[in-house]
Amino acid sequence: MARARPGLSPWLGLAAALPLGFLAVFFVWPVVAILRLGVGEGGVLAVLGSGQTWRLVGFTVGQAAASTVLAVLAGLPVAYLLARTSLRGLWFVRVAVLVPFVLPTVVVGLAFRTLLPDGGVFAIVLANAFFNVAVVARTVANLWSHVDGRAGDAARSLGASPLRAFRSVTLPALAPALTSAAAVVFLFCATSFGVVLILGGSRYRTLETEIYLRTVELLDLPGAAALSLVQLAAVVAALTVGALARRRGESALALRGRATVARRPRGALSWTVVAVALGVVALLLVPVVVLVARSFGGGLAGYRALAGFGHAGSLQVSGVDAALNSLRAATDATVLAVLLGVTASVVLVSLSRGRVRRGVVETMDTALMLPLGVSAVTVGFGYLVTLDMLPGDLRTSPALVPLAQALVVTPLVIRMVLPVLRSIDQRLRQAAASLGASPAAVWREVDVPMAGRSLLTAAGFGFVVALGEFGATSFLARPDTATLPVAIARLISRPGELNNQMAYAACTLLIVVTVAAVALVESAGRTRVGEF
Template identity: 55%
Template sequence: MAPAVVARGARRIPAGVWLGVLPAAFLLVFFAWPVIAILRRGLTGPDGGPDPLGAARILAEPGVWGIAGFTIGQALASTLLTLLAGLPVAWLLARVALPGRLVLRIAVTVPFVLPTVVVGILFRVILAPQGPLGFLGLDGTVWAILLAHVFFNIAVIARTVGSVWSTLDRRAEQAARTLGATPFQAWRTVTLPALRPAILSASAIVFLFCATSFGVVLVLGGSRYRTLETEIYLQTVQAFDLRAAAALSILQMLTIGAAILIATLARRGRRSDGQAAMASGQQARPRGAQWVPVALVLGVVAALLVAPPLLLAWTSVRRGGSFTLEGYRLLLGRGGDHEAWGAMLMSLRTATDAAVLATVLGVLAAVAITAARGRWAIAGEAALLAPLGISAVTVGFGLFITLGQLPVDLRSSPLVIPIAQALIAIPLVVRVLLPALRAVDPRLREGARVLGASPARVWASIDLPLAWRSLAVAAGFAFIVSLGEFGATSFLARAGEPTLPVLIGRLISRPGAESYSVAMAGAVALLVLTAAVIAVVEIVRVGEIGEF
């Protein structure tokens, strides 16, 4: 009797839900277990016994709170500056119909998906005393870190807030103007309250990225400015103090958790009627004096987002005041001390493997969440997006201390880096795919099932044709995020087989003009490849509506 009841209960579970077992198992082994291992390590004493207060004693040291204070302070300052620079760009994307708007979207998006180590070396080169912007005197100051964070994160504000702004009906703002409000008053009293949830959510995400910034702070901060992220890395790699690194990881998890909670609560107030509002035509071509603010915002985009990469490219072909391609020759040459060619091939291989792994698991997870109902769908989405709430360095550290305990030791496997990179890419794949799958009319799937189609046939004939753009975009983002991943990979890459971002990080710490030239050439190569993939992604998603 009981087995029949169980069987009848099991049949009520949609078939697609079971597809989530594999992604859940992957995250359980390679994410949840390493994070739990970090927590245990932080609560273990030097003798191996339990020491619940050990982490508290480590975190009570004055130096730790100084690092934590700088982490939060620079993240707050970076978030405020990013918000000030990003809101005008969000307005431009949402309200202004410009020719070549696709180019603008690419220019805004590329910095966000650049490897953090590339962003770090970019600002280190252009702000150096002998660099194009050396006259500003910002080299070695906290302003270099803040500007790099603005450059890196402005797309989060522009694309996230802009997507919501584009859905707001302009008639409410126009009614306020008719009643005598100035343009600023109409924006402050009508538009800003409607945008507040999106602004809070995007700001929390920017704070999260700035608080967990690794490559930028490591390159620009040196030994003078350190965050929790860089300190975890240094305590592990240089000091070999795993207990201190674990305690710092716990503190970082709490900080990030607070930012994630704020972002989640803020998202509850977001509008969901975007397509209907967009249909009413919210963008207008500027005329006459309206071009003035448009030109000013385009100037901000050019100065903050376009000029730095161009200056890096120019500097990479200059040495001693003369033109040279020595860095690119060494980068593309086989062999040599820098092993740059091997690092490029390693980056492409691991990024491709990680993108395939993340796309497959992300599709399974997205289908399972779409098929689920109520609390199970919410819980599944939260669990699969959890890696976004833990920094890449913490993930790499956790894998570093747990991989040797598996039945099959993966520490020397070529899959270890793709696994780490896929952990970070899977949430992005799920986030891109879920809106597209949820937008499919369930009646289409039911009709196909009534006609005898299997679940796989339903997916191939209904979901895939309607969601292929989102699938291609998800795969593209998974590839470029994996290509530039630096935090977790820096823990796991073997000395003789680094990826290109890891090699760049090593080269800029070595003395000698030759190492610096190769590092700059590698940074430009990653920049060009990233821009090319983003251009393809943006072309594919033309006509789609959704947030970044």
């Protein structure tokens, strides 16, 4: 006798087909095709057997792990500040931590070289963490701002030290968001390209930089395929570890509205954490300030140049048009990524509520994350050998820019929305259902309001990531549709003082555009959906 599984409907299959289909066409197919080309030529085993490959793996995983630890340590206090305190001016912190994300790696790399002339591993780890503090701060704050503080208070009144209460009550509650964030940061750091290239000089190499060189410069597809397979294995291993950690920590939480948990910091410990958080924010702003200062190096010449095309027409769009192109492409990518990410999150959470085997849910979850952990050139070169088979030859279409950006943004949307959806107390939903609400009504009345704010946060964050996306965009954008990061990279790669000043002025413009976009999303979130 078949027992109806609560929450499972035929619509679910259809909904699952959307993100999985997108993943299959724009990720799995191209990657498998390019790997097959490489493997077909032979010689993969020789690369796998070489000691140099395993030194690369060691350095890649090591620097990514160190960067992740640093980003988590720096991000947690900021998450506390954002989620649990009601200090004035928090909007500034919320926006400030996002700025690093949009800055092109080439200018951040140059800024770090100015600040740390000796470079090396330390600079790489620091720069990777710089980019990723936002992931930890925003993802964790997203959940933390809904966690009921009374359990912690109870532990405290039963005599637990603040640290003990944090460790045994708060930390487990945050585990889903924390492991989510750590997994994303690890993937970003393991595949970070520009930072390693610029700060590592020619001495430090990672799987990502080596895959790039072998694919793009040497067309050594067997070597690249071997390293890509190793990269893929490392990424799946990292994601599995993350999923296992999540499995232990996952629990329904009594989520609360943000207004009820944020309060003025009390006691020395709270203030210390706040001080550390503000210190982190200040450090994050140092490279940003360096860039902005450089933009004024020639007075306002760089800014005046933004209306034009650079020294002797270095660009085919003006700086202002590049900014508009950025906004357009990021809008497309965000709309698409939110659609895909939310659908995937709803499917994933419905599957686990519907008592589908955990392994199935986790496999799907991991699969959706993979685009973050695979080299952009592997995907890009994969497009070259596959997408011509689709009608309209997407390979050279401007529509491929938002599609490729959405591939990166979708996993981030999932990682921000899913922890909140998962943590919604089932009893609330059951109560609604027993009062006669249809499944759709339960979603509308319980899940959507609870996750609404995190959805907006995710959309804002996704928008910022798309704004700053460089790898795929520089590959695909045409000269007249160049985005700001692409224009900046182009300006900085040509001689001439004006080009340089204009590049830094364009960075400032990018920062301003980002801050404005995030502030807009934030204010929408505060006044509308935020209060429940």
